[in-house]
Amino acid sequence: MHRRTLLAAGALGAGVLLAGTGQSRAVAAARRLPAVSDPRYLTPTADARAVPRFVNALPRPTRLDLGERGSATLAMVPTTQDVIGGGLGLRTPVWGFTAAGEPGTGRPPASWPGPTLVANAHRPVRVRWVNALPYRHLLPVDTTVHWAFAGTDRTIEADGVPAVVHLHGGHTAADSDGHPDAWYTPGGGTGPAFSGTRFTYDNSQESATLWYHDHALGITRLNVYAGLAGFYLLRDEHEKELIGRGELPGGSYEVELAIQDRDFRPDGALAFPDLPAAAQDWPGGPSVRPEFFGQVITVNGAAWPVMDVEPRQYRLRLLNGSNSRFYRLSVGGAWPFPTTQIGTDGGFLTAPVPLRQPLLLAPGERADVVVDLRGRGGQSFDLTNDAPTPFPDGTAVSPPADQVLRLRVGLPYDRRVPEPSLPRTLRAAPWHEGGDPVRTRRLVLTEGMDQYDRPKPMLGTVDKGMLEWMDPVTETPALGTTEIWEFYNTTADAHPIHLHLVRFQVLDRAPFTAVKDPETGALSEIRTGRRLPPEGGESGPKDTVRALPGQVTRVRAVFDRRGRYVWHCHMLDHEDHEMMREYEVT
Structure with a gap:
């Protein structure tokens, strides 16, 4: 079965509502949520539409x-x-x-x-x-x-x-x-x-x-x-000075937000797919899925919560902690209040970047954002998500997974706390990682099939093609050297690529064409189009980068500790099914 067919079979729309009318009364009496059938699960799961939102x-x-x-x-x-x-x-x-x-x-x-x-x-x-x-x-x-x-x-x-x-x-x-x-x-x-x-x-x-x-x-x-x-x-001292000088929100006005998607059983227990992905039973039991997308969005371990705030500026430390779901965050496709990104995975941007488009976060990515809610007292804003599954060309997100968090501007304004004034710059100079690169490594993102004909996303090199976890290490940077790593994505989906140890600089992306070996996935006759600079929100230190389909994504890093580390796709369903490789700093 093709991976797109597998994913489509798991959509909530394919479920059949088992609970009848009077759902809210039944839930309250039985302490259970209404159930739906879902082809990914052996037994019914909870209807995500019945999970309370914004309470x-x-x-x-x-x-x-x-x-x-x-x-x-x-x-x-x-x-x-x-x-x-x-x-x-x-x-x-x-x-x-x-x-x-x-x-x-x-x-x-x-x-x-x-x-x-x-x-x-x-x-x-x-x-x-x-x-x-x-x-x-x-x-x-x-x-x-x-x-x-x-x-x-x-x-x-x-x-x-x-x-x-x-x-x-x-x-x-x-x-x-x-x-x-x-x-x-x-x-x-x-x-x-x-x-x-x-x-x-x-x-x-x-x-x-x-x-x-x-x-x-x-x-x-x-x-x-x-x-x-x-x-x-x-x-660090720089950040403490920015807060101390009143240039960034601090204290209770700095809030960390971990966004993760989940499914549940009618009794409230976590649910994860347990039905094999084909008619036959796999020898090991439940089958690993191409990707998992839950229909209930949690923030800090609570389903669709409300964040009560004052009409002032808040610093939000955002994390996409989901298994495979991308988030494209906004308020209904726009930002009705000033929203500014000040940092990314590994630190501050060079200067604050006003957000005019939705904020895209792949699994593993973080964003440091300041929202300005002054003059919004008495209003509520729902943070929404419109990222397709899988990203970027999958199925449009369906309710209720298109909602994330409600900002309710109802707390009294504390006049004892001064309003911060964001600095014009956050760094003395633009972020630049490393010196002249000693080597450029050409790496490939591809997809094969395992022995049970399940999709198996994999990493490898342009020359050798796809490689498994147990294959010999092919990336061996010398201690203290700077390298450029190029990720050629030959799959239909975006993959968030994470390198342990290093913070890297995203250099650019470019479309490419190549001849792909049908057996190994190796590439030849590569032709690359015009390189495009990274997005403004990627101009700071990064450790996870979105490698888009049909594009080569280039990063530069310094490998300054000896030892064996790993690099992998941070879609956890991919990472667990061979899309991870070791590298060794020698």
Whole structure:
């Protein structure tokens, strides 16, 4: 079955409503949501249209100041959370993070997202990540993909769920990076790259919106979907001065927003596709999907919340933490109030960029945005999404997944807090990464089929074509050198490409044509069109870049730490099914 057919089969419109009339009364009485049939699922799932919208208060993650402590212990644990809300009393089992408290204070409740870790640039911190996950997964595990336990006699029932935390965007030594094979289990099992559970983050970079999440091989999409993610805000003196001088919002007027899509069962439990993608049953059970798109949009672990605000300026730290869904954010296609982007994945832009078009975020990308709600008292604005699935030429987003968050300007204005005045520039000079490149690497994004005729997105080189995770490393930058990496996307979809360790500069994009080997995916006779500069919101440090179909996307990076790292598509469904490769700085 073609991948587009698979995706179309999962659309909400194909479902059949099982609940009858009087839905709201039935839900309240039975503590269940109305059900629909969906061809991706063995049993009915909750009708997303019945999930309450814009009634739940936006959760604000607890902040843990690592600058004061210098170290912390965080545990990955099961918990329950009121994700659905609306007074229905449905508790959703999730996996979250909890931080060990001060001596004698005990441990605060676990949450998804986990606590926001706040650190200072150039001040190292140590984090011990404890795997206290259960011996049964919340979601269906597909053992036919290459995953943590592949080729071993380990099982989740005997060893527990494998996990390892990666600080996404961190300039981190290889033994603390959260390599996919560095997983470990609550029962003591470890992966071939395991180097311990205490990670050091040097924070040797500028202020940025980073995030941490699970990265275990072949199971990342499930562990992150279950809730294993959180923010990591890195501060430096420059950012502190901008806030202190009244040029950026700070304190309670700085809000982190993790946007993720989910499906649910009628009882409020998380749902993830568990029906094989073809008539026959796969030997490993549920089949990995080409992409997953949930119909319920959550922000900070709550479905369609309301953010109550004052009529003033707010700084929003936005993260697309979804498995595969892109977001093109706006208010009904426009910005009815001044909205300005000031930063991207790895730090500030050169100067503030007013948004005149929707803000596009691929999975893994972040954006630092200031919204100006002065003079908007008493009004409400719904943040919407119109990104097709898959992006950019897939199916138009269908309600209710086209809505994200409501901004309700109803809080009284606190006149004791001065209004910030955004600076004209945020950097002394435009962001430029590295010196003269010593090498240009030509890399290919392609798609094959696995042994069960399932679509398998893959990475490789222009010369060799598609390569699997276990194939020998082909990218070996020398320590301290600058390289240009070119991503030739021969697939029909955009892929967010993430490189561990480095912050890179997006150079340009250009259309290309080539002769593609039908067996290997290797390219020859490449012809490239006119290069187009990156979008204004991409002019700062990046660690994830959108590689658009039919285009070559070029980035420049400095590889300044020895060790083995990975680069991959950050659509987690792709990453878990071979669209990830190792590289080694030598």
